[in-house]
Structures are given as C-alpha cells and as structure tokens.
Amino acid sequence: MPLDNLPVNIVGAIFSLCWFLAGLWAMKSFSENHKLHLPSLARSFMILLSPLLGLIGAAAYVFLTQQKQISDLIKAGKSASQKKAEKMDLTLLDEHGRDVQQKSGNQAGIPTVKKIIWDALNLNASDIFLDPKNDSYLIRFRVDGAIRVHSTLPVQEALPIISMFKVFSNMDIAEKRRPQDGAFNAMYKGSAVAFRAATVGVYGGEKVTLRVIAAENSNRKITEIGFSKSQFGIVNSALKIPSGMILICGPTGSGKTSTLYAMLSSLDYNLKNVLSIEDPVERVIPNISQIEVNSKAGITFASVLRNSLRQNPDVICLGEIRDEETATIAAQAAQTGHLIIATLHSNDNISTIVRLTDLGIPLRNIAAALQLSISQRLIRRLCPHCKKTAQLNEVQQSYCTTYNIPFDAIKQPHGCPKCGNTGYLGRIAVFELLTMNDNMRKVLEQPETTITDVKDYVESTLGTAALGSRIMSYVINGETSWDEYERATINF
Numbered sequence: 001m002p003l004d005n006l007p008v009n010i011v012g013a014i015f016s017l018c019w020f021l022a023g024l025w026a027m028k029s030f031s032e033n034h035k036l037h038l039p040s041l042a043r044s045f046m047i048l049l050s051p052l053l054g055l056i057g058a059a060a061y062v063f064l065t066q067q068k069q070i071s072d073l074i075k076a077g078k079s080a081s082q083k084k085a086e087k088m089d090l091t092l093l094d095e096h097g098r099d100v101q102q103k104s105g106n107q108a109g110i111p112t113v114k115k116i117i118w119d120a121l122n123l124n125a126s127d128i129f130l131d132p133k134n135d136s137y138l139i140r141f142r143v144d145g146a147i148r149v150h151s152t153l154p155v156q157e158a159l160p161i162i163s164m165f166k167v168f169s170n171m172d173i174a175e176k177r178r179p180q181d182g183a184f185n186a187m188y189k190g191s192a193v194a195f196r197a198a199t200v201g202v203y204g205g206e207k208v209t210l211r212v213i214a215a216e217n218s219n220r221k222i223t224e225i226g227f228s229k230s231q232f233g234i235v236n237s238a239l240k241i242p243s244g245m246i247l248i249c250g251p252t253g254s255g256k257t258s259t260l261y262a263m264l265s266s267l268d269y270n271l272k273n274v275l276s277i278e279d280p281v282e283r284v285i286p287n288i289s290q291i292e293v294n295s296k297a298g299i300t301f302a303s304v305l306r307n308s309l310r311q312n313p314d315v316i317c318l319g320e321i322r323d324e325e326t327a328t329i330a331a332q333a334a335q336t337g338h339l340i341i342a343t344l345h346s347n348d349n350i351s352t353i354v355r356l357t358d359l360g361i362p363l364r365n366i367a368a369a370l371q372l373s374i375s376q377r378l379i380r381r382l383c384p385h386c387k388k389t390a391q392l393n394e395v396q397q398s399y400c401t402t403y404n405i406p407f408d409a410i411k412q413p414h415g416c417p418k419c420g421n422t423g424y425l426g427r428i429a430v431f432e433l434l435t436m437n438d439n440m441r442k443v444l445e446q447p448e449t450t451i452t453d454v455k456d457y458v459e460s461t462l463g464t465a466a467l468g469s470r471i472m473s474y475v476i477n478g479e480t481s482w483d484e485y486e487r488a489t490i491n492f
C-alpha cells in the first residue's frame with residue numbers, strides 16, 4: 001500500500017467506526033422508543049448491517065477522495081507544463097536562421113543549453129563563459145559588467161554541450177585546440193538575439209565564450225541612453241553638422257557601442273547617405289549600409305573607409321579607430337564634407353586628444369576635424385532593495401567633511417535575492433562632453449602648444465562636468481558606491 005494513501009485510509013476507518021457506532025445507537029434507541037423486542041436474529045442482522053453500511057460509505061469516501069486527488073494532480077501537472085512551455089519562449093537558430101535542434105545529433109543536452117541561454121538572456125548578460133576547472137566546467141555570466149557564477153557542470157555533461165555550441169556556430173567540432181569563431185542566433189520572447197561564439201584550447205580543456213549581441217529591436221534611442229538635457233542638446237546639434245568628427249570614447253564595457261548605435265538610429269536616412277563600417281556588425285539598423293570588417297580577407301577599416309569615400313556618403317560610422325591609417329583617412333574625410341562618427345579606446349576626453357596625436361594626427365588637424373568628444377562610463381547602480389549606509393574610511397570621511405556631505409548619504413552594496421546577492425541592480429551611463437569651440441581651437445592651433453597645455457586647458461574648461469565629478473555626484477546621492485567610483489576612475 002503506498003504511503004501517500006495512508007491518511008485517506010485512516011479517515012475511511014474512522015468513518016467506518018462511526019457508522020458502526022451510529023448503527024448500534026440507532027437500533028438501541030429505536031427498539032427502546034417503540035418498545036420493540038426484536039428477536040435475536042433481527043438484532044444480529046442489524047448489528048452486522050451497520051458496519052457493512054459503514055464500510056460502503058468509507059469505501060465511497062476513499063474512492064471519491066482519491067479521484068479528486070488524481071484530477072487535482074493532473075490539473076497541477078498540466079498547468080506546470082503549460083507554464084514551463086510558456087516561460088521558456090526560446091528557439092535556437094543557426095547563422096542563417098534555421099532551427100538548430102535538428103542539426104545537433106545529441107538531443108539530450110538541449111535542455112541544459114537552452115537553460116544556460118535562457119538564464120543569461122533573462123539576466124541581461126552580455127557574455128557567457130564556459131571554462132574547464134579541475135573535473136568540471138564553470139559556467140559564468142557577465143551581468144552589468146561584472147562576472148557572476150551561474151553553475152558548475154561535470155565534464156561528461158559539459159563536453160556534449162560545448163560540441164553543441166560548436167555545431168550551432170558552424171565550427172569544426174574535431175578541432176579542440178586552435179581558436180575558432182562563429183555565430184548563431186536565438187528567438188527570445190519574439191525578438192532575434194545574435195550570439196558570437198569563440199572557442200580556444202586552454203589548459204584542462206576548451207574554453208567557450210559566447211557574446212550576446214542585443215536583440216534587433218533593442219536599439220535604444222538617443223533620448224534613452226542617459227544624456228542630461230543639456231548634453232542631449234549638444235549631441236543633437238553635433239549630429240546635424242555636415243562635416244566633422246564625433247568621437248565616443250571609453251574603455252571596454254563603457255557602453256560606447258550603445259551610444260554609437262543610438263546616434264546612428266537618430267539620423268534621417270531619407271535625407272542622408274549613411275554608411276557604417278563595423279567589426280563586427282552588432283546590431284542591424286534598417287536603411288543604412290553596414291559593412292563588416294574581415295581582416296583575414298583584407299577588408300580592413302582603412303581599406304573600406306578609403307573605398308567608401310568614392311560613394312560620397314554624408315555620414316560614415318566607424319566601429320573603432322584603432323590604427324594610424326584609419327585615423328588619418330577619417331580626419332581628412334571629416335575636413336572634406338563628411339560627418340564621421342567613431343569610437344576610440346581611451347579613458348577620457350583628454351586622453352582622446354593624446355591618442356589621436358599618437359595615431360599621427362597633428363593638433364592643428366584635430367582642431368579642424370574634431371567637433372565633439374564624448375567620454376563615458378557605465379557604473380553599477382546600487383540595488384534599491386538592499387543598499388545600506390556605508391562604513392567610510394578616514395580618507396572618505398575627510399572628503400565628506402571637506403565638501404559638507406553627511407556620512408550617511410554614502411551607501412554601500414549589501415545583497416538580496418532581487419540583485420542576485422551582488423548588491424547592484426542595473427547600470428547608469430555617465431558622460432563627459434568636450435565640444436570644440438573657438439577658444440579650444442586657438443589653443444590647439446598654436447604651433448608651440450604641447451599636450452600638457454591641452455590637458456590644462458581641457459581640465460579647466462570641464463570643471464564639475466568632468467567624468468570623475470559626475471560619477472562622484474552619484475556616490476553622494478547614494479545611487480552608486482564609492483567602490484564603483486574607484487573602479488570607473490582607476491585610470492584617471
């Protein structure tokens with residue numbers, strides 16, 4: 001007898017006993033009230049009948065209860081499976097948009113693969129890492145710029161999953177040491193999401209990195225990326241100029257690409273011929289020509305840029321200026337009737353000018369080409385559900401005293417289920433804008449000007465509009481932590 005039926009049968013037994021006692025009582029009171037003297041046979045018959053009726057009642061009760069339990073279980077099972085199917089709204093597709101589940105020989109690992117992808121997309125992760133570690137594989141996500149552990153898989157479970165990612169991405173599954181790269185797609189809650197996959201043989205196995213490229217329709221508008229009202233005004237005016245250079249600067253993970261795409265999306269494609277050279281094309285923007293760099297095939301930023309100038313585009317977007325040739329052509333193009341929008345890997349606006357001179361652009365050419373330089377950082381926002389008053393060290397306390405900031409205004413992360421115990425939830429984009437005005441042009445154009453002069457001038461112009469001051473204002477408002485300020489400004 002299954003144990004889970006026990007309570008039901010106890011109830012049945014109690015029922016049966018009740019019926020038996022009720023039968024005896026009924027018979028006794030009936031015979032007494034009616035002064036009946038039943039013969040002993042009839043009395044015996046009624047005594048026998050009472051428990052029988054009790055047993056029938058109890059059996060009926062047990063049967064009906066069990067039926068109800070079974071139907072409840074079926075209902076619960078149905079709704080759970082429906083819920084699961086509705087919840088996991090995810091289809092994995094290859095580079096050409098074909099369902100990859102048929103492509104992969106081993107179907108057993110599909111639920112794990114889908115679970116990893118599903119969890120990563122739900123957390124808005126930008127990267128998924130699979131790393132060999134001793135006898136297992138560590139699955140980690142990069143969320144809001146910080147890496148967190150998702151799970152650990154035993155090697156025998158991880159290896160088929162790695163092969164599956166390689167099949168999806170059109171890689172050679174037999175090649176386990178040489179670096180390989182590829183791509184696959186997914187339909188997630190009705191939107192297309194692209195993944196860039198890269199594998200390389202490392203000590204102890206094969207490392208897999210999956211970069212999540214945001215959904216097609218997730219391109220944010222320029223009003224949505226975090227510019228203040230006055231910053232938005234400056235950026236919007238710069239986008240309307242017919243020629244010049246707009247640079248977006250910051251280290252890796254500072255949100256340059258999002259800003260670049262937001263700016264591109266804001267252009268009027270009906271009136272302008274827009275061409276974008278990218279490595280890789282991360283988001284598709286309708287109505288503009290996007291060209292992907294492929295250095296192996298000789299398609300470089302410089303070569304595409306030189307050729308595309310013949311098509312006389314009004315606006316050229318450069319995914320990144322990273323070499324002297326590209327920098328030179330871009331600066332020339334910006335002075336000859338083209339608007340160049342590009343990203344540059346540098347810490348702030350001052351280092352952008354230094355970087356441009358390093359790439360061989362003289363200060364006077366920078367003065368002529370550059371219109372606007374935008375430096376940015378993405379800082380993590382403290383989780384509003386669990387942030388707590390910070391314990392300040394001596395330096396921090398003296399800073400607060402100097403600037404008349406109450407100690408309890410500064411908050412620090414704590415951790416709760418809502419923020420995955422990280423203490424942070426979401427990010428804040430912080431910008432520093434440097435516009436080329438007549439005064440700055442004069443400084444740059446003077447032949448005796450040195451980089452130090454430029455630094456001094458820019459510092460004095462920016463003042464509290466400088467990136468560091470802006471990030472500190474978020475610390476003082478308790479929106480981010482002192483640690484985040486230090487992390488974001490470490491290279492200043």
Ligand SMILES: [Zn+2]
Binds near residue numbers: 383386417420423
């Ligand atoms: Zn929290």
